[in-house]
Amino acid sequence: MNTPDLAAIRAQFPILSEKIYGKDLVYLDNGASAQKPRAVIDAMVHAMEHQYANIHRGLHWMSERTTDVYEQTRDLAAGLMNAASREEIIFVRNSTEAINLVAHSFGRHLLKPGQAVLISEMEHHSNIVPWQMLRDACGIELRVAPITDDGELDFPAFEALLADGKVGLVAITHMSNVLGTYLPAERVIQTAHAAGALVLLDGSQAIVHRAVDVQTLGCDFYAWTGHKLYGPTGIGVLWGRKALLEAMPPFLGGGDMISSVTFAHSEWARVPHKFEAGTPAILEGIGLGAAIKFVQNLGYDAIAAHEAALTEYGLAHIGEIPGLTIWGHAKDRGGVISFTMDGAHPHDIATLLDRQGIAVRAGHHCAEPLMRRLGLNATARASFAAYTTYGEIDALVAGLRRVREFLA
Amino acid sequence: MNAVESLYQSVILKHSRAPRFRVELGQGAAACHCRNPLCGDDVTVQWRAGPAGAIAEIGFTAEGCAILIASSDLMAESVLGLDRDRALKKARAFRAMLDDGPEIAEPTLASFAALRDYPARKRCATLPWQALESLMSGDMKCQS
Missing domain, CATH: 3.40.640.10 (Type I PLP-dependent aspartate aminotransferase-like (Major domain))
Structure with a gap:
């Protein structure tokens, strides 16, 4: 999806223009639940x-x-x-x-x-x-x-x-x-x-x-x-x-x-x-x-191509943050990125990101046995949708760097 | 900087990075364990009474976020030396504060009122106080 297409898609989701604490909503909790387009509401x-x-x-x-x-x-x-x-x-x-x-x-x-x-x-x-x-x-x-x-x-x-x-x-x-x-x-x-x-x-x-x-x-x-x-x-x-x-x-x-x-x-x-x-x-x-x-x-081909590119971008940029570990390195993977940060509990990460208008999930993700297998109690998770932008991933990366300055 | 960032910077980081009271008191100390199954936060508070019945020793062990660790540490610091009644009153006042009750007098403890806007995080702060309340009241059922 090129940029004009993405803007047209986002325009169909009224909630995406909401402000959180005066900041643009960066909604990266799509794995938990996606937002609703105008057509569904109507x-x-x-x-x-x-x-x-x-x-x-x-x-x-x-x-x-x-x-x-x-x-x-x-x-x-x-x-x-x-x-x-x-x-x-x-x-x-x-x-x-x-x-x-x-x-x-x-x-x-x-x-x-x-x-x-x-x-x-x-x-x-x-x-x-x-x-x-x-x-x-x-x-x-x-x-x-x-x-x-x-x-x-x-x-x-x-x-x-x-x-x-x-x-x-x-x-x-x-x-x-x-x-x-x-x-x-x-x-x-x-x-x-x-x-x-x-x-x-x-x-x-x-x-x-x-x-x-x-x-x-x-x-x-x-x-x-x-x-x-x-x-x-x-x-x-x-x-x-x-x-x-x-x-x-x-x-x-x-x-x-x-x-x-x-x-x-x-x-x-x-x-x-x-x-x-x-x-x-x-x-x-x-x-x-x-x-x-x-x-x-939208078409699954376009959705899959957009999200594959976003995921590659997200993995590269989130993975560059010092002290941050991404969990899950399957060869075939989708737009769900779970991570932990040295010295920072995932719940603290989520709370501090929230104040920047960024919504991620933190916790065991209803997968406690998997957490145990990974040796963790919790992770933070960013998950993408068809309307997710590169700018939102940039905001997440900047937000995580700010969290790291605070906590790590 | 927003209220939550201020809370982290002024109080939480200091007490979560180097918690003075994160110690096990060992055999013979009364202990209460509380867990929040929603997020996995887990804290055990232990104490020993002095000759007059006041809190002579207090310590905690915990697994969880910075708010939990800092709140546990500050709690221990602020109730050390208090008798049961005063510690119990303080525990109830702290928990009431996060349920939109009045801010308590001690500024460091009062700063946790910033978490009122975060229903999912309030429990991180109140969990050790809940354990203390159980210990001080003798009602060892720690509801979690």
Whole structure:
């Protein structure tokens, strides 16, 4: 993206012109949640002002039109991921709910005691805790594939953990929210399948930055969340292969997920509705549709190229600051840069940067086991988006130098 | 320089870089451990009473940010020699100050009021005081 393009993109995000302590907002916490473009805001406001009712069951104009717009998002999501059919798109609240759905409906019912779930050392808590709960409830073993010091999946160890054929599911991040590492996903999937395991990819970070084609990847489940993809909170997607989804029992019970109910017995609706109990996040679903169109209009090629250049620039300039250590040196990495500074706790770094209008994340990033693997309690993290500028990275570098003068 | 930078420069750096009271008192000292699970800050405060019951010795061990270390050190400095009641009152006044209560009289402690604007960081400053409050009140449940 050249400079005029970037200015046009930024102009679509009203929040980016806010001032923090009288300074321009430098928002580098996109890995936690991205800001929202005008199109998303307008789509949600338009629905509330002009076209809103409950969906899927109303027999009136408002309900039918609202259903249409909401269901268009399912088509858009299917298109975004190149799903084989729109029925493979299940709306959930977020990636955490998507993974819990799989842990419950697939893990508890289609995995057998004695089988194992294999995760990695660089998972977010959302891809650890549901499997621990499954382990404790159902006697499923939980295995953890190590990473190398560079922050890549230790592939020989990963293969060794699959070797006994007991792993029924590999649940693994497509892109680390701490190290920025991209998983060699196709190789992981092929290796897992050859060992008889299915694969769930946690795409919370990955789908924001690069095109995801679930058919080319060959995975079995793919989870992601709307609010990191410039959409609203409270809406996410679980994609799953239709045959698998059909074999899985529902997650939550209630309205919308049934075809008939008597006191003696209920029949389930067909996928995807079998997994969508209760009134869904209608407005958020409509907002997510606008977010997907926004991303498609920009194009993943342009987003990926811009962010790759930013990341290279960021790694070079942040890495030059004396006493600063960058964590994660995978060959294939995205725009998430975690760092520590000698003599400065990450929380102090974040507080002092905040006063300069610069928003970064500091803490364990919901990845405590990874922090332990790195021998750390916390890192600071700058994470980029399609609207991030080189000037913002310069501001971060200047801000970090100022922090260093103060603390180190 | 803004209020938070001033706080760091005037108080926090001195006490976090060379904390005089970051010592273990060893066996026999009463101890209270507090942890903030949200950020991993972790502090243990220990003390021993003198013949009249006042704080004759106090020390802390901690893992966390500069605010936690500095606040722990300043706390120890400011309560050394106080009796339980006065130390308890001071602990409550410090915690109340960060919950938008009145600033306390000692200027170095009062400067921590700059953290009122930082809900996520207030706990870094109050964690050692919470441990002290537990020790002084005898209620050893350190809520974290």
